[in-house]
Structure formats: structure tokens, C-alpha cells
Amino acid sequence: MPSEDGVYNLLWRGKVIREAHRRLSEWAVRGGLPAPAVLEPLRQRLHAAVREDDAWRDQALAPMREALRDAHDHGLSVMKGLALASHYDEPLSRHMGDVDLHSSDWPSVVAFCRRVTERGWVWDVTEFPWVKWDKGTLYGQLSLVMPDNRDPVARIDLHVGPYSVGPNGRVYHLGRAEGTALDVPSRLCDPVTLAVILVAHAANDGFLSLKDLNDFAALTAGGDLDAAPLAEACRAFGCEAILDQIRGTAAALRTMNAPGDTATLLTRATVGPLTLLPPEGRNRARLAGRFAYRLSRLDGDSVLGALRAAGSSYRYYGADLSVRPGQPSARMESRWRRPDVCWRLVPPESWPAAEGADAAGGPSASEELADGVARHTRGSAVAVTLASQVFVPTVWGEVSPESVRLASELLATESQA
Structure with a gap:
């Protein structure tokens, strides 16, 4: 059996601390915890991490909700984490990170940025805003933090235009659905859009995240994820095999009733192109180069153009x-x-x-x-x-x-x- 440190680090890296703590606590109440010498100390360690996260949430929720209200006023939609959380039985059990927003046009983004900077949000200096071009059209991501860069409590990632994935990938069609995020009325990205982004990011990152598996299981649990458009969108990224791997592993995750089911889950997780650990160093840069080449070719670029994209992406992901x-x-x-x-x-x-x-x-x-x-x-x-x-x-x-x-x-x- 893996060590306590090994399991904890896997859960922490996978951003599933809260969900793991909830499940272990439920199993403990039912008297179903095997090997308590390992799992009970792990549960206590997870409990401490959840309490620490609670303290952060106490500070972050107010500015995050205010940003969500501003986003709704300016016609922006909520994507990624906070939109995915709405598909969980207990939305606040999901890992909470940035406020990810999307707008298809720049005027609403400029107006939103003007409002939130007047409220005290400042530009992030650890992950600068950035822009790229798609066939002459500007797109990108603007990142802001609150209250400052020394000790930021909350963060906004504002995505503009086609959603960027990896070195040169773009998701063009971002559907919307009305809902709530952190109990604030919001326009959310629809389930197919959320799943496409999830799969494409996994393809770029090169590994299967526990958080991604939980997200996909939550998206598909209600039966409202349309498989045909999802498969078609994943083909545009060359991600069909990755979609199959995530779908199969998420299905195994939904059937887990006890810690002993982990072996079945891990067996399913290794059937496909993704690994369970993130690539490091030059391996990360090589992965980015290969992904950029594949996307360029799928985009209709020549071999020479795809090689140029691969080379610049390899250099960028490995550069200072x-x-x-x-x-x-x-x-x-x-x-x-x-x-x-x-x-x-x-x-x-x-x-x-x-x-x-x-x-x-x-x-x-x-x-x-x-x-x-x-x-x-x-x-x-x-x-x-x-x-x-x-x-x-x-x-x-x-x-x-x-x-x-x-x-x-x-x-x-x-x-x-």
C-alpha cells in the first residue's frame, strides 16, 4: 500500500482534498476503513487541510461573489472551476481556485476591467495578462488579483475571444446556460463546452488529474452531456483517445464505494495515452511541441508551418x-x-x-x-x-x-x- 505521504501528495496535486476528506469520513462512519493505521492519520491530515482551506474561503468568497455580480452585469460567462462546481451534488466540496470568466468581445472586457480595478483589483505579476492572434483577431487572458500581489486572496482569469488551450489550440464555440456560481445568478458555460475544455487541457498537460476525473464524473452523472458534439469537438484537437480514457476512468470513479476499489480505478486510468503524473523539465516542453504540431496540422497549416509552431512552443515551454x-x-x-x-x-x-x-x-x-x-x-x-x-x-x-x-x-x- 502507498505511504501516507505518497497518497496525500497525490490528492493535493490532484486538487481533490475536500472530496477525499468527505469520502474517507463517510467510509469511517460506516466502519469501512481498512488499514486504519494508514487511512485514519491520512483522514486527520486531510481534515487539517480542509480547515486551512476554510480559512482562505472566509476571506475570498466576498470579493469572488462581487466579481461574479460584475461579470453578470457586463454579460460575461463563468467557465471552468466555478461552472463545473455547479454540477456537483455539493458545489462547495469541489476545489475552489480562480474566478474564470469569458467574453467573446473586447468592449465588455474593457468595461469590466475598468470596474474591477476601481474596486481595488490589480494586475497579476506572477502570471501576466497575455494576448495572441487568431486569423487577425486578438484573443487572450487578463489576470487580476485582490487585494495585492504580496498576499493575494482572490484571482480573476478573464478569457477573451476563442478560448486558448495549450500552445496554439482554440475552442471557438462556448455555449452558455443560466445557473448560479457561489449562489450568484450567472451565465455558465454549458456541459459540452466544459467537457471539451477539460479534455483539451488534459491533452496539453499530458497527465490525468484526479480533479479532472471528478469533474467529468459530475458532468456526466446527470445524463445531460451530449456525447456527439463532445466527440466532434475532441476530434478537432486530436483528443479522441484521451476522451475515451477520461470517460472510462470517470465511469469507474462513480462506482467506487470503498477505498479497496482504488485498484480498479487505477487500472482504468492507465488505459490510454495519458499518464498519472505530470511531465517535468524538457519532457513538458517536448509534449508542448508535439501538441502544437498536431494542432497546426489539424488547423490546415503546412508541414513547415506546423514545424515552426512546434519549435516555438518547445522553446517557449522550456525557456526562462x-x-x-x-x-x-x-x-x-x-x-x-x-x-x-x-x-x-x-x-x-x-x-x-x-x-x-x-x-x-x-x-x-x-x-x-x-x-x-x-x-x-x-x-x-x-x-x-x-x-x-x-x-x-x-x-x-x-x-x-x-x-x-x-x-x-x-x-x-x-x-x-
């Missing part, structure tokens, strides 16, 4: 992306506007000093990238504005002093407006 002074050669020109090129938007808190910047060489030129989003250039400098917010874009982490100077001037102008 820390922000640092440098002289990047690209300024978001057209040839760098692709799904496999991720432009991170660095907020003012993370700008390097502008020492050594050349003197300003005249006015900047501006280009609208989307409604409310613009690129500004001057000489070798580049900056991006989103409503009244100013960022310096980077792919590999280099930020030029000239770009910081330009961005600082734009920030001063925005502050005076």
Missing part, C-alpha cells in the same frame, strides 16, 4: 521567461501575430528601470488592435493600452528601456485624463 532589461527585436508586427506566439503584457509594477533609454524621438504611432486595445510605437519602443491601463508587451521576457519610457509617458497621460 522572467522579465529583464533587453532589446527585443519584435514590436508586435504582423508576422508575430499568430496563435503560437504569446505576447505577455507586463504591468507597471514589473517594469525594469528605464536607464539608458534613448531620448524621445517624436510622437508615438498608434494602432487599434481591438475595441479599447491599442499598440503604440516610437522608434524601437512598443507599449499597449487597455482602457486606462498601460503595459509593455514581451514574448521572451526582454523589455527595452525605450519601451518602458514610452509606457511611462502614456501612463502619465492616462493618469491626467
Whole structure:
């Protein structure tokens, strides 16, 4: 039997602490806990972790619910974790993480960001906002935290346009259904959309998460998951075998009545392309490169274009992306506007000093990238504005002093407006 530490770490990494604690407690009440020398200490350890999570929730729920009300006011939908939790018999038993929101258009996103930053949300500096392009259309993810980056309590991941999966994958059709999230009336992504995103993420991550299995089991328990559109959407990612593996393992999970059923579950979990442990180091980068190549080919790209996407994805997933002074050669020109090129938007808190910047060489030129989003250039400098917010874009982490100077001037102008 695995050690207590091994089991606990597996449950923690799989983000199923609450569900595991609930099940072990139920089995203990029924007198069905075998090997109590291992499982009872594990249950007590899980109990302590749940109490710690309760303390975090006491702080996080109020700002998260407020963000959900703001999202509903601006027509945004709730996706991923909080939407998946609505399919659980006990929604609050599911792991609670970020507030994941989606909008298909930029004007509503700009208005939402303006409101929540006025309420005290700030841009995340551990996972910067980022944008990519899909056939000339800007899409991406904007990340904010509350109350600050030193000790954030709550986090918003705001997804805009087609939903991004992996290095260059996109989910275009995100269906909606009315419901509630954290007891707040919300527009939720529908079950098929949630399942497609779940399967595609597992394909990109390369391993089978316990949380994903619980989520899929919850989605299918009510019988309202339409299998045909789900299978069709998974074919667009080349994920048919992964869908079969998740579906079979989730079915085994639903039938578990005692800890001794674990062997059956693990047997099913290993029938398919995914492993039970996440890939590490260069293996993660190789996986990203292979996934990018497959998606590019399914997207109709040539072999050469797919190899380019694979190469850039392999390099990106294995690179040091820390922000640092440098002289990047690209300024978001057209040839760098692709799904496999991720432009991170660095907020003012993370700008390097502008020492050594050349003197300003005249006015900047501006280009609208989307409604409310613009690129500004001057000489070798580049900056991006989103409503009244100013960022310096980077792919590999280099930020030029000239770009910081330009961005600082734009920030001063925005502050005076």
C-alpha cells in the first residue's frame, strides 16, 4: 500500500482534498476503513487541510461573489472551476481556485476591467495578462488579483475571444446556460463546452488529474452531456483517445464505494495515452511541441508551418521567461501575430528601470488592435493600452528601456485624463 505521504501528495496535486476528506469520513462512519493505521492519520491530515482551506474561503468568497455580480452585469460567462462546481451534488466540496470568466468581445472586457480595478483589483505579476492572434483577431487572458500581489486572496482569469488551450489550440464555440456560481445568478458555460475544455487541457498537460476525473464524473452523472458534439469537438484537437480514457476512468470513479476499489480505478486510468503524473523539465516542453504540431496540422497549416509552431512552443515551454532589461527585436508586427506566439503584457509594477533609454524621438504611432486595445510605437519602443491601463508587451521576457519610457509617458497621460 502507498505511504501516507505518497497518497496525500497525490490528492493535493490532484486538487481533490475536500472530496477525499468527505469520502474517507463517510467510509469511517460506516466502519469501512481498512488499514486504519494508514487511512485514519491520512483522514486527520486531510481534515487539517480542509480547515486551512476554510480559512482562505472566509476571506475570498466576498470579493469572488462581487466579481461574479460584475461579470453578470457586463454579460460575461463563468467557465471552468466555478461552472463545473455547479454540477456537483455539493458545489462547495469541489476545489475552489480562480474566478474564470469569458467574453467573446473586447468592449465588455474593457468595461469590466475598468470596474474591477476601481474596486481595488490589480494586475497579476506572477502570471501576466497575455494576448495572441487568431486569423487577425486578438484573443487572450487578463489576470487580476485582490487585494495585492504580496498576499493575494482572490484571482480573476478573464478569457477573451476563442478560448486558448495549450500552445496554439482554440475552442471557438462556448455555449452558455443560466445557473448560479457561489449562489450568484450567472451565465455558465454549458456541459459540452466544459467537457471539451477539460479534455483539451488534459491533452496539453499530458497527465490525468484526479480533479479532472471528478469533474467529468459530475458532468456526466446527470445524463445531460451530449456525447456527439463532445466527440466532434475532441476530434478537432486530436483528443479522441484521451476522451475515451477520461470517460472510462470517470465511469469507474462513480462506482467506487470503498477505498479497496482504488485498484480498479487505477487500472482504468492507465488505459490510454495519458499518464498519472505530470511531465517535468524538457519532457513538458517536448509534449508542448508535439501538441502544437498536431494542432497546426489539424488547423490546415503546412508541414513547415506546423514545424515552426512546434519549435516555438518547445522553446517557449522550456525557456526562462522572467522579465529583464533587453532589446527585443519584435514590436508586435504582423508576422508575430499568430496563435503560437504569446505576447505577455507586463504591468507597471514589473517594469525594469528605464536607464539608458534613448531620448524621445517624436510622437508615438498608434494602432487599434481591438475595441479599447491599442499598440503604440516610437522608434524601437512598443507599449499597449487597455482602457486606462498601460503595459509593455514581451514574448521572451526582454523589455527595452525605450519601451518602458514610452509606457511611462502614456501612463502619465492616462493618469491626467
